[in-house]
Amino acid sequence: MRSPLRPAAAAVAAAAIGIAVPALTAPVAHAGELGPDLVISTLPVASPKPGEVYDKTVIVTNNGTAAARDVVFRIGLSRGLDFPEHVEGCTYSTTRDGGPQALCDLHQTVEPKASVTTRVRFRARPDALLEYVEYGTSPTGAAPGDGFDEANRRLALTADSTADLLAEGDKAAGDPGGEVTLTATLRDAGPGRIQNEESDEQPGLLVRIPAGTTAVQVPGDCAPFGVDAPTGPSEPGHPKYVCWPADQIIEAGQKLDYTFVLKIGKGARDTRGEITASSVYGTHLDVDKNRANDTAYLDVDVTDSGGTSGGSTAGGSTAGGSTGGGSTAGGSTAGGSGDGGSATGGSGTGGGGNAPHGQSTGGTSGTGTSAAAADSTGGVLAGTGSDGRPLLAAGAGAAVVAGGLVLVAVRRRRAV
Template identity: 60%
Template sequence: MRAPLRSTAAAVAAAAIGIGVPVLAVPVAHAEELAPDLVISTLPAASPKPGDVYDNSVTVTNKGTAPAEGLTFRVRLTRGLDFPDQVAGCTYSTLADHVRQALCELDTVVQPGASITTPVRFKALPQALMEAVEYGTGRTGEAPGEGFDDSYRRLTLTADSTADLAAEGDLVEGAPGSRVTVTATLRNHGPGWVGNQDSDDQPALMVRIPEGTVAKEVPGDCAPFGIDGPTGPSEPGHARYVCWPAGHTIDVGQSLDYTFVLEIGKTARSTKGEVTASSVYGIHPAFGKNRANDTAYLAVDVTGGEEPGTSTAGGTTAGGDTDSGGAGTEGGGNDPHGQSTGGSGATGTTGATGATGTSGSTATSGSASTTSATSTASTTSGSGTGGTLASTGSDGVPLLAAGAVGATVLGGLVLVAVRRRDAAK
């Protein structure tokens, strides 16, 4: 009987000085929690042509232990897709980054082990190319969140179409030692828009700085280019750059201008660099079938840097030692791809005939204006008639999240005026 007394006394003493005494936990039996667990089947892959309607169905199965009473079924489409018609019970809206949404309430009960089938329908628009479709519900039948699981899925697809990315260059003039501003342009002639998060075909413009000049100011969305991709943050002083649009997205008819400030070397002669429509990794995108307008030039016509009797860029002058000289010529013209040729030369004679020197450079000038596709978040709601669910209607980022990091999923002959500007002193 003494041991229990000592144990009791110890407990009292411990409590008096604030030391806790361990208490053995007593197991408590809990009843099994019952809940629905919905799983949705996957949509088959497709490559629709613009104008085609995709018409398939998915099956929602309850693998849980309780009925799912009512389902909220959601479908989201990227900008090259749309719903062919509206169905009663569904609310339609347009979200950020041109994402179209159908939110449908299914007045049904799905018992454990049972399934229901619902259609997913959408059509490919003329600008369809790199698209994504999100579809499904929440695990217990509520509206889905922004991630993906077995109850809410994503299908990526590439429409049977193309996008024609074109490079446009510039032509400027300046004296040795001065600074000039050149603009390289990436333009999408369509017919498809480009918004690529899922492959290496992310649209970009490769820029090679003209020899004899140094890039002193560089756009923030242009990075130095190494062997097969960007090598670091934007900074001046490199020979090659790769520039790409925010979100790897460029809409049909959109132009993106990238402006560089170049310093002309003290001994530089007329020179040109190159701009090429490409991908971020320097490869030709598979969706681009027209290579004729992939390349253009950044030309710098160096003026006032040659002494009489010395050679000029593209030619030489041979002259005598007396006072007679001929005027040089300069001219230029545009070809259908925006290329311009120009020349300058000087002749000198003194009892012997001087050879005419010609300076030539070729450039492509891009449009000075930029058309930007802005994201709008407008919402329309309503319910149509007919059908059994959403007339609604690929693996990775949610459509809205892709727009936030900047979204998922893309003609003609243009005569481009050549720009000629004086050097910025």
């Protein structure tokens, strides 16, 4: 079972409420005592479209034994909602969460067993999505304090809209043994903002550290990620992290940058890590209907310590043009096809041209025989730091081809 990242929704909402007028301290009536005891009906659930006005009434009933006078009614809204107009008799301010609120004097006395009605009216903003409205009074009729009960209620709303969480990657180049800085970005392209008060499925960014590198500096908002959840506090050295906003809110159009410092391993080759816009549990958020931009990459271009870069390998260079692990001279292959061995006598159609990961593109191989008898594994060098060491093949004589002396280079690999 997942451990929630935040307290229960009611407790969080209560902590976020800012009351402009202090609550009165009139005691609630207990059994055998005279006093008011107000309760309020519930609002119907709705999914307003952005720009749409929600306008409903609630009933305030006095179940106590004394009249409730000067009843104060509060409406508090999340930041994706607002009031379409200001009403006379109401004082407007903001909650601690930054949303609008109104404290309204109903100018009514509610006698025992009597009821009055009042309106709850608000509008969904263009960025509305996961929202809430808090409404009510206290049992005595004073302005409500923290917490929710039958006199002070809270309604969660999901607006008829979506959000588009997307990942943005980065790239850097560095030497083996050096460090690079990469920034993983989570962005909400809108139109809706995300402030999930009802679930712990908060927006997040999964970051997979590129293979062959180690995270040596990690943002404080990023925790190591286990099988399906964060596993502990932020610390370096883990292969995967999940990052999320400290206040667990991401506004429409907002970008959240998470910068990592990575140390490149001495045997590393060009490498890539994946980042994914998701929830903090690695799941896709239901409000995000566009999956096409959920994934991006952190690319590290590693400079070869032997003086070449990318897919080239040391020990395979001759005149004519590099082919990434072998070379061509005048159209004939000499020194290896970039496949871990070499071929002789094969005719080519052109010289050089870098090829990824040591694969020759200089021409089509002929019927040359493999000169890598000691290299039975074949294939390109693994990206773990294996190196090629050229040896001159000894022979009783040298072959003269087109007036030139061709030496067959045998490239030996260490076992990985």
